[in-house]
Amino acid sequence: DTAVSQTPKYLVTQMGNDKSIKCEQNLGHDTMYWYKQDSKKFLKIMFSYNNKELIINETVPNRFSPKSPDKAHLNLHINSLELGDSAVYFCASSQQQGRGAFFGQGTRLTVV
Amino acid sequence: AQSVTQPDIHITVSEGASLELRCNYSYGATPYLFWYVQSPGQGLQLLLKYFSGDTLVQGIKGFEAEFKRSQSSFNLRKPSVHWSDAAEYFCAATPPRQAGTALIFGKGTTLSVSS
Numbered sequence: 001d002t003a004v005s006q007t008p009k010y011l012v013t014q015m016g017n018d019k020s021i022k023c024e025q026n027l028g029h030d031t032m033y034w035y036k037q038d039s040k041k042f043l044k045i046m047f048s049y050n051n052k053e054l055i056i057n058e059t060v061p062n063r064f065s066p067k068s069p070d071k072a073h074l075n076l077h078i079n080s081l082e083l084g085d086s087a088v089y090f091c092a093s094s095q096q097q098g099r100g101a102f103f104g105q106g107t108r109l110t111v112v
Numbered sequence: 113a114q115s116v117t118q119p120d121i122h123i124t125v126s127e128g129a130s131l132e133l134r135c136n137y138s139y140g141a142t143p144y145l146f147w148y149v150q151s152p153g154q155g156l157q158l159l160l161k162y163f164s165g166d167t168l169v170q171g172i173k174g175f176e177a178e179f180k181r182s183q184s185s186f187n188l189r190k191p192s193v194h195w196s197d198a199a200e201y202f203c204a205a206t207p208p209r210q211a212g213t214a215l216i217f218g219k220g221t222t223l224s225v226s227s
Binding site: 004033035040045048056090092100101102103104105106 | 144150154155157161202214215216219
């Protein structure tokens with residue numbers, strides 16, 4: 001069983017569209033994260049949720065909105081997509097905030 | 113500011129040779145430290161972690177890392193590299209025992225393995 005699963009794995013869409021990426025973890029972890037990996041492979045935290053509560057909200061355009069319906073799920077909704085949003089988005093989870101995290105396979109978002 | 117530095121952008125090692133990837137951190141207190149590996153088109157896999165105690169940490173796939181407080185370093189090593197080790201390696205850190213924190217990553221080191 002996949003520990004942290006994201007869907008879709010690939011997402012190609014036009015500028016201006018709205019899209020969502022879903023993430024689920026079956027590890028029983030309390031904390032979930034969204035990271036963005038840019039074209040130079042640099043990884044940066046976007047959001048973190050602990051037991052459905054938003055803990056970290058980095059400097060991210062408000063077109064990005066995370067939603068956590070329960071502690072096993074953390075979705076990422078992006079409005080009015082721009083070319084610069086093209087990146088790989090990783091979901092992750094950890095048992096305790098600040099400890100090592102388990103990552104999903106990533107969603108490669110391409111905005112055309 | 114808290115940061116993680118990986119000085120080597122790209123390293124090429126012959127198959128069977130030893131490997132050392134460098135990582136330095138800049139934090140007020142000793143952070144928790146991690147090494148991750150990312151194979152092409154894949155997610156990140158945790159190789160090993162250091163929280164406290166023994167400064168030589170063993171990980172998966174034959175990797176180990178040594179924490180040196182005096183040098184603010186956490187270098188990754190492997191005695192004999194296999195072609196399948198070719199990947200991107202990330203060092204990461206997070207402040208210990210602090211709520212509201214996440215991993216801060218270095219910029220990564222690309223490992224190529226030559227035959």
